[in-house]
């Protein structure tokens with residue numbers, strides 16, 4: 264018998280951990296490269312990246328491992344035996360038990376075929392082409408020389424394709440479960456998670472078109488974005504300088520009095536009145552609220568405190 268068969272969750276856990284590492288390698292390097300702390304708007308970091316191909320290679324390898332383990336996870340949900348390569352008569356079970364770990368697992372291309380067959384999910388030809396390109400680049404980094412210059416945009420684009428076309432928007436929840444958060448003064452654990460996720464959102468947004476970014480996080484592709492009063496309050500409280508503007512009117516109508524935030528997943532009641540700033544066309548105001556001192560009575564477009 265084959266012993267120690269894996270559970271699908273083991274592969275899922277690996278997949279998400281590799282994904283976080285793939286992103287972290289890019290984000291943390293970018294934060295260090297932008298010496299003025301303006302990493303999310305600084306688009307002049309390309310030349311610094313050119314000399315850091317090793318970091319990009321590692322990130323690419325982590326992404327490849329993440330996708331590979333995602334396929335294993337999905338296949339393992341049906342049966343872990345489907346992962347084992349080679350003819351069953353050669354699995355070496357005739358005399359004794361065999362540990363699953365000691366058997367060979369199918370390689371990437373084969374996993375891709377099995378995944379499609381058992382899930383009846385046809386992967387779009389362009390996505391297949393991009394995965395194949397990733398596999399080739401990964402092989403070069405692992406076994407030989409990769410001489411083409413790589414930039415973060417290539418990897419972020421692939422991450423977005425992987426998460427949008429294969430994983431689905433629940434990746435955010437899975438991602439949160441393994442990301443490492445930094446302790447931030449004055450914030451609860453949950454708020455610290457949201458602030459960490461805010462950095463990831465900003466990073467993805469920097470390298471993706473607005474359409475692709477919204478699709479990635481599951482946000483409708485139309486509707487003006489506003490600051491979330493809760494996330495913005497946390498961001499200011501913890502001394503961050505990153506805009507938490509991932510809230511949309513719910514429903515997206517001119518007279519709506521509620522915002523939904525894609526970062527903290529909360530709803531906030533708002534008032535519809537014109538902002539007092541002459542230069543601001545905003546008319547979405549967070550009411551006075553002593554719990555949220557940094558956003559109380561503020562315009563959620565330009566952040567200006569409204570007069571009493």
Ligand SMILES: [Zn+2]
Pocket residue numbers: 491492493494495524525526527528529
């Ligand atoms: Zn929020």
Ligand SMILES: [Zn+2]
Pocket residue numbers: 538539540543544545562563564565566567
């Ligand atoms: Zn305003």
